[in-house]
Amino acid sequence: MGFPPRLLMRYQELLPKDEYLEFCRISKTKWPKAIRVNALKTNPAWVAQRLTSRGVEFSPSPFPDAFYLHKLSSLLGGWWEVQLGFFHSQELSSQFPPRILSPLPGETVLDMAAAPGNKTIQLAEMMQNKGRILACEPNKI
Numbered sequence: 001m002g003f004p005p006r007l008l009m010r011y012q013e014l015l016p017k018d019e020y021l022e023f024c025r026i027s028k029t030k031w032p033k034a035i036r037v038n039a040l041k042t043n044p045a046w047v048a049q050r051l052t053s054r055g056v057e058f059s060p061s062p063f064p065d066a067f068y069l070h071k072l073s074s075l076l077g078g079w080w081e082v083q084l085g086f087f088h089s090q091e092l093s094s095q096f097p098p099r100i101l102s103p104l105p106g107e108t109v110l111d112m113a114a115a116p117g118n119k120t121i122q123l124a125e126m127m128q129n130k131g132r133i134l135a136c137e138p139n140k141i
Contacts, residue, residue: 003027032068034061035076036090036118040125047087054079061092063099090118098122105130112136 003011012020037047044065051058057070076082076089098119103109105128114120114135123133 031091032059032070033072034090034092034095035067035069035087036063036095036122037065037067037087038085038121038125039065040128041084042086047081050081050086063092063095066090066092066095085121088118088121090122094119095122098126103127103131108132108134110134110136112138115139 008024011023015023035047037044044067047067048058051067051069056072058067059070061068081087082089101109101123103123103126107127108131109123109127111120111123111133115137117135120133120135124131127133
């Protein structure tokens with residue numbers, strides 16, 4: 001699971017026993033790699049076609065603009081589609097905050113946990129690159 005013992009003890013204090021055990025079980029679950037489509041540049045059908053042409057096994061995610069990848073045999077960072085921003089490697093859990101915030105073009109957003117930057121990129125895309133984002137990261141990298 002990888003949590004420091006002190007953090008686990010704190011969760012155990014905060015959660016009822018059955019919820020704590022469920023938290024521990026879920027924390028050990030290995031989730032598939034996920035990608036998110038950049039709607040400013042393309043659409044899910046185009047990305048699905050690119051994945052298929054590269055022989056990548058994938059499946060839909062709960063979000064219409066994201067996919068789960070299975071049995072990936074190469075790193076995505078070297079793909080020209082990723083380098084040009086057509087889609088991003090981004091776990092589903094980090095896709096939730098921007099979707100919940102649902103920023104609109106022209107708004108100002110404060111991203112207080114910005115590293116490595118995927119949520120910030122997602123916010124900018126949702127705002128159609130119109131607005132302001134102040135991206136901060138409290139943890140030194």
